[in-house]
Amino acid sequence: MNMKKGFYFILMLSVLSVSCFNVRWISGYDEILDQTLNKVKKDFNLHFIKLSRSFSDTDPNNQKFENYLDYYDNLEADMITIKDRTRNLDGKAAIVKTQILTLDSSFKAFVAFHKKGIPDRPIEVDDRHTERDAINSSIDAVIFLQEALKTTGKLN
Amino acid sequence: MPDILDYKQIVSDSVAFTRKEVGSSWSKIKPYADHEFIQFAENAFFLARLKLTGVIEADELKSRLQMQKLAMQNVLLAIKGVGIVTAQNVVNGVLDIVSGAIKKAINIILPV
Numbered sequence A: 001m002n003m004k005k006g007f008y009f010i011l012m013l014s015v016l017s018v019s020c021f022n023v024r025w026i027s028g029y030d031e032i033l034d035q036t037l038n039k040v041k042k043d044f045n046l047h048f049i050k051l052s053r054s055f056s057d058t059d060p061n062n063q064k065f066e067n068y069l070d071y072y073d074n075l076e077a078d079m080i081t082i083k084d085r086t087r088n089l090d091g092k093a094a095i096v097k098t099q100i101l102t103l104d105s106s107f108k109a110f111v112a113f114h115k116k117g118i119p120d121r122p123i124e125v126d127d128r129h130t131e132r133d134a135i136n137s138s139i140d141a142v143i144f145l146q147e148a149l150k151t152t153g154k155l156n
Numbered sequence B: 001m002p003d004i005l006d007y008k009q010i011v012s013d014s015v016a017f018t019r020k021e022v023g024s025s026w027s028k029i030k031p032y033a034d035h036e037f038i039q040f041a042e043n044a045f046f047l048a049r050l051k052l053t054g055v056i057e058a059d060e061l062k063s064r065l066q067m068q069k070l071a072m073q074n075v076l077l078a079i080k081g082v083g084i085v086t087a088q089n090v091v092n093g094v095l096d097i098v099s100g101a102i103k104k105a106i107n108i109i110l111p112v
Helices: A002-019 A031-054 A065-087 A091-116 A129-149 B007-052 B058-106
Strands: none
Touching: A031 A065, A031 A129, A065 A091, A091 A129, A091 B058, A129 B007, A129 B058, B007 B058
């Protein structure tokens, strides 16, 4: 019995010695990314409030894409910052990188949706909340994972 | 020498730690996933109804559904990532428990 326990003891010591470190399968928390995403979220929602006012009235011109270029220029600058920040991360950041690319695709889809033209409709018929929800969900998903990454390597 | 290591205690501590860690993770994932899945279903239904009542055409439905799909893709990536973080925390926690027990028994500090 003692021989068997001794074998397992040595085996366990060997495994632990070979490990020699805490495992790390995913990248750590990124404060700058988290902060920038929160800013992007606030900016988007402010933009959407203004935009929704314009497509629920009777003026078909005030919601034109050209009237909102400032917002889209700022958004593009923020997304360049975020993408550059994550581009050179190692393979353990694969999920975060994919999330950022997906978020970028979400915004590109929203820009295309706006460029194509958003016709006036009564707010009770179609307030376009589905697009607001989609963009917020896409941003929140990245923030949600960043929150979880704060616990990486810590015992709760 | 091996007899002084309390294997039962190590297993008990490791299982308790794992249960706590997984439980804590699940309690964060569940309300998040519930909210996102319900919202996705409601929004898909809302868009389908707009198409059915003639408010929007097929191409608008397609482009608006695409945004819903991308959002859900990011939500699922977040859930997958949190699962990996949880597994990683469990493994590191159990490594700490085992190395702590070894240190207590024979005063060897393992570099874990």
